[in-house]
Amino acid sequence: MNGLIAATYAPMHNDKSLNVDIIPLYGNFLTQNGVKGAFINGSTGDFASLNTEERKALASAWGKVKSQDLFVIDHVGHTSIDVAKELATHSADRVDGIAAIAPFYFRLSRLDKLVEYCKEIAACAPNIPFYYYHIPELSGASFSMVDFLELATPQIPNLGGIKFTNNNIVxxxxxxxxxxxxxxxxFGYDEIFLSSLPYGANGWVGSTYNHLAPLYLSIRNAFNDGNHELAAALQQKSMEFVDLLNAKGGFSGAAKSFMKVLGVDCGPSRFPHTTLTDLQIEEIHNALIALGITPYLSKLR
Known part of the structure; x- marks a missing residue:
């Protein structure tokens, strides 16, 4: 499971109910732009704003569109380990892998408790890889990932690896x-995608791979060609994209709204994220044209 992996949005109708009918189109859109995988029900997918049945519905819908061209990893983490295990069991024969964030309300202070949590969830889907979703900024679980691997590897037979969403390159x-x-x-930090390349990164998970897959592929190509100046300039465009959308009431809601421009209307966002108006979306598009970013936008063909 390598290449660009898009952290997908939860598509919704105007009344903010799930719109799973658009997922086949969404899947085709990703593969057409060089994305190799979909990471569903994650932070980008507003998992904390969805109920258990909605998360299952998304896993079922994405499971129907997965293929040799697009693998699917379902995030099943929850503050309740029982719910996380229920979600993992549901996804065991539907997707290609599962992942789980650390409990983020009653936060863990001991690494062995995190491994215990992961072990129980992974055991509910023993025939597919399990990924620990490391995002300490949101989960509060600021453990060394080498220490995690040393403790977890002997205990979790299907441990695939880590979704590493942290800017700690060391x-x-x-x-x-x-x-x-x-x-x-x-690697899960889009704005410093370039920083991962000297360390041999070959798999990335991020929300902006929905919008800018051609840009990141161009960064990788420039780096591999030894054109580090071009690679850095292209990475700057990624940062400008994030900054621009973040200024429109918050990145998550704005970025989901902007998918409409790319041909995949993911609908509104749930509270507390902001849904942009058509005028705001047009303003963003015009700003992206001025910044020279639009040639690198993903497109529905």
Missing amino acids: DYQYAKDFNKGSANIL
Whole structure:
């Protein structure tokens, strides 16, 4: 499970109920733009604003469109380990892998408790890879990922690796080098995508891979060609994209709204995220034209 992996949105109708009918189109859109996988029901997908049945419905719908061209990882983490295990069991024969964030209300203070949590969830889907979703900014679980791998690897037979959403490059490198690279460490910080390349990154999970897949593929190509100046300039465009949308009431809601421009209308966002008006979306599009970013936008063909 490598390449660009889009953290997908939860598509909704205007009344904010789920719109799973658009998922086949969504899946085609991703593959057409060079995206290799979909990470569903994650932070970008507003998992904390969905109920259990909605998360199951999304897993079922994405499971029907997964293929050799698009793999699907379902995030099943929850503050309740029982609900997380229920979600994992549901996805066990539907998707290609599962992931779980650490409990984020009653936060864990001991690494062994995190491994215990992951072990129980992973055991509910023993035939597919399990990924620990490391995002300490939101989960509060600020453990060393090398320490996690050392403790978890012998206990979790189907441990695939880590979705590493942190800007600690040192910790990322050590995790990637653990046991001669035995774990798949998926880099999850879009704005510093370029920083992962010297360390041999070959798998990335992020929300802006929905919008700017051609840009990130161009960054990788420029880096591999030794054109580091071009790679840095292209990375700057990614940062400008995030800054621009973030200024419109928050990135998550604005970025979901902007999908409409790309041909995949994901509908409104649930509270507390903001849904942009058509005028605001037009303003963003015009600003992206001025910044020279639109040639790198993903497109529905």
